[in-house]
Amino acid sequence: MLVDSFIDGNDFMKSNTQLSIELMYKTLAKCDKRYDGMFIYAVKTTGIFCRPSCKSKTPNLENIYFFENAVDAKQLGFRPCKRCQPDLYVDIYDPQQEIVEEVFNFLLQHYQEKITLTTLAVKIGVSQYYLSRIFKEKLGVTPHQYLEIIRIHKAQNLLLNTVHNSTEICFQVGYNNFSSFYKQFRKICGCSPSQFRIKNERGV
Template sequence: MQFAEDEMWGAVVDCDDNYDGRFLYAVKTVGVYCRPSCKSRTPLRKNVCYFETQENAQNAGFRPCKRCRPDLTDYVPVLEIARQTKELIDGYYCQREQLIREMKQLGVTTNHLAVIFKQQYGVPPIQYINRLRAEQVKKMLTETDMSIIDIAGDIGFDSLPAFYSFFKRQTGTTPKKYRGGAIGGGK
């Protein structure tokens, strides 16, 4: 075995998908084997055994779990997860808490999600979110006469200094200058 029992048990308890494809666990009392990420109820530790391959698990008399389908190797629909993530971000990029909650529902760890997302869209989710937010702020600055504090609040910043440093990082200028420049420049 590649991993110590403690580590594998930890992965089972946490439903850690980073271990998917690296080992399988089986539950003796029910006769099925699962991916580490399986969301079924955590079995009793004493009833669990571990396998490196499906073949080993099947030879030992276990069936694949109907829920996590360890027998379908490409079951984790990576593209689908990336697409759903993007959809969530597009919908909730100004509502951080809501976004985090929704992303948790996808059942993938944040790290894993970042990798999947980057593979698909070329940037990590956080960068994509920040880009959307910056674009939205620019729009509000030039197309509305909302105050900067209202814009900051609207885009999900509780603190004005945090908003300023965010904007500066994204655009290289301050909200005021950006707004003034856009008006003065006769855009």
Template structure:
């Protein structure tokens, strides 16, 4: 493999070049953090950069791994958006009753609601709100099919704040009202 020059490595950092992830790492002296070439963090000044051939070398020189690009992962390519999506889906599945707004989800994921919405839709084809609605409707359908609970009780147990919202969302996702769904069973 060809040895990269300092200029080639610097160019890779500026361009956030994924192709060179795992080939080299760079540390920023002013922050004591090291990254992959593809890291989307703000570009440092060249005079503050040190280059390393592996994460262990950077760690041995007192640098700590970036929390954004996670250069200490064993795989050569890390996609932070995939981790965000999986964590968001897990959060929604585990907290659908208590989660009501995009702001709730974004706060739990420690990102802005705009970033979460855009990234989630890009990777799943739907917004977090629609995904959350689908989880709630699926749970409500299970309760309608397997219990004799009143519709209002199912509404609140499924995480909806109001009966009118429950009816509206349920009909939008299933094409029928909760009562009609129960009657078809």
């Protein structure tokens, strides 16, 4: 099966996982083995898929497709990398990983709501300290930091795909005041919401 024609002909989504594309790309660029088993990526130009920790040269983002597992990639005709052997990855049960996955799935579904560490700890059934510690060990950020990343990523999509102004988008993605939204947007994106919209509209 020709990977290129299959994907282009069916408008296949570039990401078939619940992690943001930005986070996954940063992860594979750093060859972060902590994300092995959470997703794999395939390269359109080579027809090969790899683990996040693969030491191969980092491909351009526009040539990458993300999947939850090797089976999905194989079904689209991608071949496993001989270097990192992603198809041989054994997903050993990890209770901490299960907790982390439950947390970020909850954050993805409820990012518009008021969420605190206490809220998450009660829902998962563990202490706040334990939850915060294992989340940061696995993903490199705290639950709150990951929530901010999700909200800003959603804001980026709204800025590019709607005519809503920055203030409207601020509340749509879960912030209670524009000041906090503006500060986090600049911190994560390196520019203001309005600058982000203008820059991307012009294709800069």
